[in-house]
Amino acid sequence: MNSREPVKAVDTQAIPPAVSFWEAFRFWLKLGFISFGGPAGQIAIMHSELVERRRWISEKRFLHALNYCMVLPGPEAQQLATYIGWLMHRTWGGIVAGVLFVLPSLFILIALSWVYIAFGDIPVVVGLFYGIKPAVTAIVVQAAHRIGSRALKNNVLWAIAAASFVAILALNAPFPLIVVAAALIGYLGGRLAPDTFRAGGGHGKVDKSFGPALIDDDTPTPEHARFRWPQLIRIAIVGALLWLVPMGLLSALFGWHGTLTQMGWFFTKAALLTFGGAYAVLPYVYQGAVDHYGWLTPTQMIDGLALGETTPGPLIMVVTFVGFVGGYVKALFGTEMVFLAGALAATLVTWFTFLPSFIFILTGGPLVESTHDDIKFTGPLTAITAAVVGVILNLALFFGYHVLWPQGFAGAFDWGSALIALAAVVALFRFKRNVIEVIAACAVAGLLLKMLIL
Numbered sequence: 001m002n003s004r005e006p007v008k009a010v011d012t013q014a015i016p017p018a019v020s021f022w023e024a025f026r027f028w029l030k031l032g033f034i035s036f037g038g039p040a041g042q043i044a045i046m047h048s049e050l051v052e053r054r055r056w057i058s059e060k061r062f063l064h065a066l067n068y069c070m071v072l073p074g075p076e077a078q079q080l081a082t083y084i085g086w087l088m089h090r091t092w093g094g095i096v097a098g099v100l101f102v103l104p105s106l107f108i109l110i111a112l113s114w115v116y117i118a119f120g121d122i123p124v125v126v127g128l129f130y131g132i133k134p135a136v137t138a139i140v141v142q143a144a145h146r147i148g149s150r151a152l153k154n155n156v157l158w159a160i161a162a163a164s165f166v167a168i169l170a171l172n173a174p175f176p177l178i179v180v181a182a183a184l185i186g187y188l189g190g191r192l193a194p195d196t197f198r199a200g201g202g203h204g205k206v207d208k209s210f211g212p213a214l215i216d217d218d219t220p221t222p223e224h225a226r227f228r229w230p231q232l233i234r235i236a237i238v239g240a241l242l243w244l245v246p247m248g249l250l251s252a253l254f255g256w257h258g259t260l261t262q263m264g265w266f267f268t269k270a271a272l273l274t275f276g277g278a279y280a281v282l283p284y285v286y287q288g289a290v291d292h293y294g295w296l297t298p299t300q301m302i303d304g305l306a307l308g309e310t311t312p313g314p315l316i317m318v319v320t321f322v323g324f325v326g327g328y329v330k331a332l333f334g335t336e337m338v339f340l341a342g343a344l345a346a347t348l349v350t351w352f353t354f355l356p357s358f359i360f361i362l363t364g365g366p367l368v369e370s371t372h373d374d375i376k377f378t379g380p381l382t383a384i385t386a387a388v389v390g391v392i393l394n395l396a397l398f399f400g401y402h403v404l405w406p407q408g409f410a411g412a413f414d415w416g417s418a419l420i421a422l423a424a425v426v427a428l429f430r431f432k433r434n435v436i437e438v439i440a441a442c443a444v445a446g447l448l449l450k451m452l453i454l
Contacts, residue, residue, distance in 0.1 A: 009322050013211055013212065014210075014212065015214065015216075016054065016213070016214050017216065019054075019056060019089075019093060021089050021096075021220050023150070023187050024085065024089060024093060024097070026080065027054075027098055028097045028100040028101065029100050029272075031046070031049075031100070032103055032104040032105070032313065033043065033312055034312060035077070036311045036312050036436065039075065039076055039077045040248055042249025043075035043076070044168075045081065046080060046081065046084075046194070048076070050062065050329050051209050051210060051213070055086070055210060055211055055213040056214045057088075057213055057214065058210075058212065058213040058215060058216045058217050058219075059210065061213075061216070061217065063086075063311040065084060066078055067089070069361075070381065072357070072364075073271065073274045073275050073356070074316075074354075074360065075274065075314035075315075075316050075354075076099055077314060078101045078313075078357060079098070079360065081097045081098060081101045082095075082097050082357065082358060083361050083365055086225070086361060086365055087225055087365070088215070088261065090224045092364060093229060094137050094361060098357065101313065101314075102313055102314070102350065102354060105312050105313025105314070105317045106313075106320055106346070106386060108311050109308070109311055109317055109321055109324070109346070110320065110343050110346050110347075111341070112321075113304075113307070113320070113324035113328075113342065114328075114343075115124075117325055118305065118329050123440065123450070127446050127448075127449070127450035128443040128444075128446060128447050129303050129306070129354060130416070130417070130450050131400075131420050131443045131444065131446015132306040132439055132442060132443050132446065133303070133306070133403045133417065133444045133446075134404075134417045134418070134420040134424060134442060134446075135300070135306070135420065135424045135441075135442035135443070136306045136309070136399060137396060137400050137403050137421050137424075138421050138428055139424070139428065139435055139439075140279065140392060140399055141394040142365060142391045142425075142428045143279045144279075144395075144396055145429075147279075147388065147389050147392065148161065151386050155198075156197075157383070158386075159401070160182060160185060160383055160386040160390075161389040161390040163235040163387075163390070164182065164386075164387035164388075164389075164391055165390030166388035166390075168390070168394045169397070174287070175284035175287065176269070178387055179273055180383055181387075182356065182380075182384045182386065182387035183380040185383045186382055187379055187383075189383060190379020190380070190382075193284035196346060197379040197382045197412045198382070198413050201258070202410055221369045221370075225366055226366060226370075227366035227367055231366070232363050232366070235359065235362045235363050236359070237327060239359035239362075239363070240283065242355060243352070246264065246348070246351065247264050248266070259293075259326065260345060260348060262293065262334065263295075263348060263352075264349075265295070265352075266288050266289075267319055267323075267352045267353045268352045268356070269354075270284055270285055270288070270319065271354070271355070271356045272356060275384045275388065277307075278318065279315070279388070279392045279395065280319070280388040280391060282394065283391050283395050283398075285301075285322060285393070287320075289301070289322050295322060295323075295326030296322060296325045296326060296329070298398075300325055302399055304322060304325070305318050307321055308321065309435050309439060310435075310439055313362055317350070319349050319350065320349060321346070322349065323348065323349030324342040326342075326344075326345055327341040327342040327345025328341060332344075336349070391433070400421070403421065404417055404418055404421070416446075416449045420445050420449075423442070424442050434446055
């Protein structure tokens, strides 16, 4: 090679070529398998791939879409993928992007849930989960700290967090009531004291450019993304039918009080309450799935969260585990078809959990595209996020109680679990290790401790 010949580089000043539906399909499929790290990690991956490297969408349009997804209930990373897929390739592009974000995790979690429930009493598996449980407790503590340090910017927000903690711990208040109360406080506070409720919710102004993008700052909104009342009504009707038809069939086949019917109804409500991320709705899932319906035990709930943390996809996919265990243990179709019952329950739960996300994006997207200014819903969102901090802290205490006193306060304190939890806290807070590394190390430590005890 001639030393004077310039090295060829990607032209960052040229508009990228048009992206075909199938090229996008391959990317969304790949994303479904590599989307580890929770919403922050997943959004970072999409930003790196779609804004910086491929330049399918500009920074400003990316953040504009993200701000909308942040004010919706549901997993914001999955909704963001749906939004960008819809913007690029119409309705089917959005559906494919959103489904492929979840589908690999669904199959992986069904397989892992089956291994867990069918072989969970094998000593090796018992040892691994002995170490994983205290790691999960430390991870939830870290989540409370991470969200709290970002959200609790003044004394009013600290007071909301404290009130929600007391409400759910001492008064056993339902999570939906806490969300509604916080949203109302945020709405009123945003009007009466806007500076107090301006913390959080948005992603700031854009001061970066990575070159011309396929969907750039000044790219006109594509025809299919323009707001039209007939289109909104049509999508709303289709979305309602996609909920009503399966719910009606379940009710007709198993009755309203049947396990699968109640799972569909319960997780529809859970989907509409997922403000502030999956950790926020986990107490509600616990209240319903463990306390009210008895689909799984507190210990199984902790184990399910561990599996959700170590698989790609949104953390709210822990509901897939809840559905599988509930369907499997209840032996809905008889003892010979327990796997089928678990897999069907897991799939239905996932359907009802994610369906609202697609409806929100496909109906609300054209409204968002009608303006590229900042979205002003920060008051209620800020108050809800503050309340979520108190709820997550209560969840950490709940997990810690079941891990450190497995037989209740009347039983012995589990020093082995306490040491593993302490090590996990140090690894997460002091050495900034990622969640998967911490869970893997704690699993090995738990196995070794169990071998020494036995």
